[in-house]
Amino acid sequence: MNEVPLMHILFVSTALFFIGMYGLFTRRNMITMLMSIELMLNSVNINFVAFNKYLFPEKLDGIFFTIFIITIAAAEAAVAIAIIINLYRSHQSIDVDDATEMKF
Amino acid sequence: MPNYSYILWIPLLPLATFLLLGLFGRKYVKTFSGILGSLSLLVSTVLSFVAAHQYFYVDGKVNGVYQKIIALKYTWLTFSPNVSIDMGIIIDPISVLMLVVVSFVSLMVHVFSLGYMKGEERFATYYAFLSLFTFSMLGLILSSNIFQVYMFWELVGVSSFLLIGYYFDKPSAVAASKKAFIVTRFADLGFLIGILILGFYGGTLDIGLLIERLTAAQSSEFIAMSTAGFLGVSALTWALTLVFIGGAGKSAMFPLHIWLPDAMEGPTPVSALIHAATMVVAGVYLVARLFPVFSMDGTALQIVMYTGAFSALLAAIIACTQTDIKRVLAYSTMSQIGYMMFALGVAKYGGEDGLGYMASMFHLFTHAFFKSLLFLGAGAVIHMVHSNEMKDMGGLRKSMPITHLAFLIACLAIAGIPPFAGFFSKEEILTAAFHTNKMIYGVALFTAALTAFYMFRLYYSIFWRKESHHHANAHGEGTLTMKIPLVVLAVCAIGVGFVPFSSLVTSDGVALETHMDLVFSIPPVVLALIAIGIATYMYKSENGKSAQLTAALGGFFVAAKKKFYMDEFYLFITGKIIFPLIGKPIAWIDKNIVDGFMNLLANITGKISELIKGFQSGRVQNYAIYFFGGIIGLAVIFIYLWK
Amino acid sequence: MLDDFFILLKQELLITAIIFLLLFLKLGKERTNESLLRIANILLLLNFISGFFFIKSGTLFSDMFQTSPFISLEKNMLNLAIWLISMQSYNWLKTHKHVIEFYILLLTTLLGMFFMISSGNLLMFYLGLEMSTIPLAAAANFDLFKRKSSEAAMKLIISSAFSSALLLFGISFIYGTTGTLTLAELPAHLTGSPLQVFAFILVVSGFSFKVSAVPFHLWTADVYEGAPIAVTSYLSVVSKAAVLFVFVSVLYHAFSSLSALWYNILFILSLLTIIIGNLFALRQDNFKRFLAFSSIAQVGFILIGISGSSQAGTASVVYFILIYIFSNLAAFGVVSLVSAVTGKEKISDFKAFYKTNPLLSWILTIALFSLAGVPPTAGFFGKFFLLIAGAAKGNYLLIGLAALNMVISFYYYLRIVKAIFMDPNETPVEKIAIPVMPKIALYICVTGIIVTGIASVVYDYIFSISPGF
């Protein structure tokens, strides 16, 4: 199946990455922002796996990196959600534009 | 090498007195301070007479020429290997002459002040200042180094400032002292620059060396100096002119004379000392000091001559119109100094041509006595009348006979009536002038007449006119200590004319044969007598004649009375030009532009920080956008632009 | 092998041990906060002291972990810092419900930093980085009922997640173009192709985010302001220091073949950072926010030092960070005391502070002077050496601008001194009783500020062990 060049997979992952970034920039709901970040991380995973598979198959660095990224993403998401919940308690909202007390 | 080192004591004694009185006078010495000062000065005077005798009659003359003797000298401040300020004592005819004059007159004034200043609160301070002045003046005349001259020159200025401002709670006195100091200071600037030029080209500040180098027409220094020029005038002329400006300032030559009349705010004895006999002739002395150099440069001498002559005339005219007796005397002083100046101006170096020089010194000598006498007399009068104005006086001849007599003698002397001192000196001057410049001669004659006129106007309006003795109640004629100096000086005013001056003080130290020829001595005497006659006719008794005269003169008289508006002119320069047009703008610029710029920088920084605060919007999404923007920016820069 | 293992991993193992110890304490019987704090502080002190012994250099798990005297010095500096912080936050923690959890979180991040510092491998580096961030975000929320606290935590976690995503994106490309994650092998493979440059910039941005260099700094002020002071000082001192350590070694070793590139990048970043930091610091009134921006400016100076790229560069950076730890913590210590007692955190609240609290005023003043770089405080020496190192490349424009920016920074530091000593204030902060632990911490800081500079041995030691290349 090598007739699908690496290039294309990278394009896909890049696209996904920037889709996620778009979400992060535009979404006002914190949870959706979190989702966008997950998307970005996933695109990175795709990169790693692709590179590992296509270019450097003799070692499994990419694979392992992916695994750890996923784990960390989980931890991050957990903490983020905890914080969001706490913030919801105090602000009664998870709209990111409502949490702008501190500025300038 | 004859030993003159004891001369050092002549200035040092007054200095010691000054320190003593200045530090402890107010508390401890008090009333004795006067006696103390007078005694110490007495010693100096005796010493100077001894010195004079030794120099003129014992060992001053070597094969017919009076030598320049450097009594002692040590380096005080070295600028560069050959240019240094040396403190030294120079002994030559004029310095010895001045030594005598200064110490003697100063002594007289000290004694006079014992009575005149009695009961003053700051008696000790007064004597301290007097001693300070005497010290500086003696130092000035003994200086062997031109920079040393400048130093004492300044000291003289400041001590005159202190003495004029002695009545410091009288605003007019303060103003006068400030005026005197600043005007002379302005002149000193010229002196200083002159010194800088001389010192640079002459390669030394030592007067003897300077003269030696700059009078030798083929010496490298002289050539350099006469060729080097600025604005088309040779460095030599510049230097001498500037030095002369310094002298003109001290000697109240036009146009720097304005401080002298105001200086009369000081105690009268002070005027007698400083503004009659000693300090005001410093300028003349300075020119005489450097005369050999001056004589090398025609232009400078011309300037000296014309300035002197003009000042003499101007002052005489103004003197005729003043009503404050001290101001009259002040202007007459100015006019007499003008005499001395142009006498120097018309002279040449050495031999017969040096007559003017001799005459000038001679006049300086005689003038010192009768002018100080006049001032002291005026002092005595004022002491009695408590006023300077002629209108408050008159008919005092009965109530104060001695003063009257002395004053009369002095008037005759200054008017140049034989056999009084003034006659001889004036006659020499006129002779010298006649030989060089007829116009000057004419001016001189006219001035002589005027002199006689205003002096007797003064004399009559003090001692004659109204017969009323409304001052009889006042305390007699003053104490003995006030009478003695008058008498002594009167005697001098008669006698000093017979001093064989021409054989002692000449431009080149060689005795000069002067012969009295009537052609030169008759006209001035006649003119003087006529002038006295007119004065008698107009002022001896109360009558409207003087009023008619003033009416006849009209505007000219007013102008003269207003001193030809010189003061107003200077006032305009300072008050309307320097302060508002230079001082104020600079102060404004400093506050608003220079300083404002510094503040502006600060404000701009603050503004910018206010301007960019929007980036810290508190919205985390914008933060992310900026973050990404930063990355893209860097990437674009470093991938595409910054290769 | 095994004893080697223990000695090389000594510091990490110690921290882990402490973490578990604290966990057991939590599980064990109820204790008063005071006793807990006492125990914790003693443990941290021991941990710090132990850092001076059994120093050995070597690597473990192939390239995963490496250590050297220099690295363990860096770690120990962090140990010191965290100990000081915990001493200073005594007043705050005394009344807090979750003391142990707080310590566990902090220590975990510290552990993460240790692994990050001694990572020889981008994977370990990434793990360490995350480990030093995520728990911290949680800790930032430890003022559980303050709106600002949770807002700060939210901002921290989201922006750090974003930045780590970008960082990973970059790392993935570096992996893709070089085929290795081992730092030591990178230089051989880095050719400076555009994609690599882009990847590198992404990585740098990750670092810059952590050290809050402009324009990746925007989270800093808000988080510092909102987070509890203990966390703020931890963020501004410890995590920043750790990342800087790594930054230096990564730049010098892993990316040495791109040095021309990153020199220019640093040039831009450092200038931007100093200027923007100063400009924002000018107009702050909240003390924590102010310190945030001032620390941003400080980072700018550090970046200049890094750009020197030499043994002197490394040494000066580490040396400055040591001084920075003392100075900043002294300042934070005073502020935290004040805010713990009175809840006042504004600079305007410190007007006429000297009337009531002379001791604290002097400490704060000295700290500020050290931050400003006024002799004889150590800050002067720190800045001086940073700039010397920076000038090594002959970039005098950089030095000149930096020097002029020091003037601006003087303005805002002196502004506070002015408030403390000169401004009138009818309601100044009341007299504050200083508990013993914060007092000790403050004294240590002040001594550090004064001694570290004058006593040249410190710098000479750091210089002697810092790696040249």
Added chain:
Amino acid sequence: MNLSILIILPLFTALIILFCNGLKQVRSVALLGSVAQLLLSGFLLYLYLQERNTGNAAPMLFENNYVWFAASNIHFHIGVDGISIAMILLTASVVVAGILVSWEMEKLNKEFFFLLILLSMGAYGFFISLDIFTLFFFLEIAVIPKFLLIGIWGSGKKEYSAMKLALMLMAGSALVFVGLMGIYYQTGSFDLMEISQLAIPLDVQLFFFPFAFVGFGIFAAMFPFHTWVPDGHASAPTAASMFLAGISMKLGGYGCLRVATFLMPDAAHAYSWLIILLATIAIIYGAFATMMQTDLKYINAYSSVSHCGFVLLGIGMLTETSINGAVLQMVSHGLMTALFFAAIGMIYSRTHTRMVAQLGGLLKVMPFISTVFVIAGLCSLGLPGFSGFVAEMTVFMGSWQNPDTMYRLATILSCASIVVTAVYILRAAGKSVMGPIENTAYLQLTDAKWNEKMAAAILIVGIVLIGIAPFLINSLIGPGTEHIMQNVGKAITLK
């Protein structure tokens, strides 16, 4: 003698002060310390002269050279020549006088004296250091105490002035810093003596000389960076103004001479026209600005701008005499202006006004203070017998030796300032000291107390000593300037 004592002694004094309490203890400790320092400086002078008499012609004496930061080749290198000794003596006497003047300081006295001593320590260190790093170190040490002194104990718009002063001086030291960097990276050394032996390439000098010179120039109130002077002096408490004008402005002049000119002579020649231009402007402009002031302190402050112009002029003219004059002027101005500020302070502490218009006739009620005031005035207008005359004349003579016509013109213009000086000094003195008494309340005022008399006496002795026996100090600083001139002279031949 190990010169470090000169730093250690003040340091210990300061530390002891921290542990005193109560005005009496504090001030007596401060006085003791400073007097000890003065004696020490005198002793140093004695030793120095002895060394010289025994024919030790080394440029610097009593050198000590400790390695400080080996890594960057930074040494703690100290030593003195005549110039530094003159400066040290100046500092010591001003410090003693300052402490005596602020004898009654009630408010926060401990901190006050502590800062004073600290400031003086900075000055001592600066004057003895032969390593540019230590020089810079001490230079900056001397800045911050000023900020606090003015800001806390000052009067008027003190915060503003303090901030302005601190910032401008810091900007100055920032510039100096850049200059030092340049020198360091050219020569790899911070050691003055060492660098002076190496020839720095001309273009480098041309680039870095302005930084160093302007940097120090800001300290020396160089036009147009003088604006910190008036405000700073006016707002500062008496002792602080004395220190500011008497000591810290001298740091600048000394730095211009010892660092900028000495190490980069070629550039000094290249830029001398600019230096002279600025100096001349400062002299004239300062004098005229002074003429318009109405506040005694402002008068003195602006006159300081004018007088420090002479220092820069002397340095800019680059002849041995003129540099001699510059040093003399530094010393003289230090003493004179300190005396002036002391007198003003005494007057202000009694009448509570510094406005010339509101004063008058003080000579009647406080003869001593008024006399001091007048003496200071006369000295500043360059009266023979006082130090001012000697210094200014030396500068003039030296400047005149520089044969360029434009330079001559500058010299003449500067000379002209002595007239303006006379004007403003006499206006100030004439109105405030002389004249009728303005305010009858003044009749109750008392004259100087013993401490104030002592303070004045110390300074006056210095002024008069230099004034009547300049050959002493000349022989002291002569070798120093010669040594500096060796470098500058080299540059002349090199051009």
Added chain:
Amino acid sequence: MSASAIIFYCISAFLLGTGILAVTAKKIFRAAIWLLLSLVGIAALYFWMQVEFIAAVQIIVYVGGIVILIIFSIFLTQQSGKEMPKPALGKQLFAALAVLFGAAFTCTLIYGNWFFQNDGSAFKPTVGDIGTQMLSTTEHGFILPFEVVSMLLLAAMIGCIVIAMKSNQTTISSPEIKETN
């Protein structure tokens, strides 16, 4: 064009499409669902790349863990039915532009970059050797990161508990609200 290629393009189209929907959907719950689908698509991509292990992890952790977590939190924080506030249009445009530019930029870089070509050596990671390598301390061993991550997870867990724990004190200290604006 072979079958696997077609499959690849389908998968990518799917995951990108769902991804876009996930970041643009009006209703938050739907967005979560789209995200889930997109993640599944990524898992499918892994399958296609024959790295089943990763695919499995992806399914378990993301689909089984994170998304569930997210959904729970959605339930906790708001009623999922209501539409979310629309972002400002300008912001949308700007973000779109920035993102497009970024994407284009990156793609050009990738396109222009020459990638190392491998020697065609087979790539067959089995779950077995992944596991052994994960726990081996030798060369290419990942035991240390494994431990580190475990510590991290522990800490994260504790943090979450402390923060999210429903605590008795619910009144929000309001003064800050005034004091900030």
